[in-house]
Amino acid sequence: MNLVLLGPPGGGKGTQAKRLMDKYGLVQLSTGDMLRAAVASGSEVGKKAKAVMDAGQLVTDDIVIGIIQDRLKQPDTKSGVIFDGFPRTVAQAEALDAMLKSMNLTMGHAIEIRVPDEFLIERITGRFTCAKCGAGYHDKYQKPKKDGVCDSCGGTEFTRRADDNAETVKKRLDAYHAQTAPLLPYYEKQGILKVVDGTQDIGKVTADLAAILG
Numbered sequence: 001m002n003l004v005l006l007g008p009p010g011g012g013k014g015t016q017a018k019r020l021m022d023k024y025g026l027v028q029l030s031t032g033d034m035l036r037a038a039v040a041s042g043s044e045v046g047k048k049a050k051a052v053m054d055a056g057q058l059v060t061d062d063i064v065i066g067i068i069q070d071r072l073k074q075p076d077t078k079s080g081v082i083f084d085g086f087p088r089t090v091a092q093a094e095a096l097d098a099m100l101k102s103m104n105l106t107m108g109h110a111i112e113i114r115v116p117d118e119f120l121i122e123r124i125t126g127r128f129t130c131a132k133c134g135a136g137y138h139d140k141y142q143k144p145k146k147d148g149v150c151d152s153c154g155g156t157e158f159t160r161r162a163d164d165n166a167e168t169v170k171k172r173l174d175a176y177h178a179q180t181a182p183l184l185p186y187y188e189k190q191g192i193l194k195v196v197d198g199t200q201d202i203g204k205v206t207a208d209l210a211a212i213l214g
């Protein structure tokens, strides 16, 4: 089973993808994570992407489509993929449909995690991640059980994303509404769009997703 999680920056896509990955044995493909890894490694792709990401704009379709195309060649994706943060434009969605078709695969569900804009600045400015294992946290909504210690791996170093500031969030929300929201009618037409209320607490959102996935 392949599925795509849609929704605004800070809406909870990554948080839920990690939970579904464990529950259903799916692989999470986050183009945001892959692009940040490319930036950190100083690769050609990373050099091209960095300024665009810092400005809260979208990296070109060619770059992200290329990244996903390469990743889908790896055998671990056969058991099913959660696309998180990709596609983000109609052109990316069309390219993904073509890729899946050529591999004899289909998209099972496109699920919108719906969260109004007024929630998102607080979600994003409070977000932090374990530097060692990548587990995601929030200053208010998802604190580690023991202050300063990662629940998953015991790590004590955490990172915050350079683009997780109030000013850049506004630009990312503009990009979401202008370029990504058109994917909702795109998947609606395919008859695979579902919506969950992303303002509920994290466990309730997971339960609603699980009810859809079965």
Ligand code: ADP
Pocket: 007, 008, 009, 010, 011, 012, 013, 014, 015, 016, 123, 124, 126, 127, 128, 136, 137, 138, 139, 141, 142, 198, 199, 200, 201, 202, 205
């Ligand atoms: P996205 O991947 O869509 O950008 P994240 O999953 O990283 O979003 O979530 C953004 C921040 O909000 C994180 O700090 C996360 O811990 C927190 N968060 C995620 N889901 C919820 C929720 N349902 N309620 C409150 N906070 C949440």
Ligand code: ADP
Pocket: 008, 009, 010, 013, 031, 032, 033, 035, 052, 053, 054, 056, 057, 058, 059, 060, 061, 064, 084, 085, 086, 087, 088, 089, 092, 172
């Ligand atoms: P969030 O879900 O919190 O907005 P992501 O980690 O998905 O953040 O993305 C971070 C940044 O990486 C985006 O603002 C954008 O610059 C770039 N990016 C990630 N995925 C894509 C994509 N599919 N197309 C274009 N740019 C992308």
Ligand code: ZN
Pocket: 130, 131, 132, 133, 134, 135, 150, 151, 152, 153, 154, 155
């Ligand atoms: Zn950790």
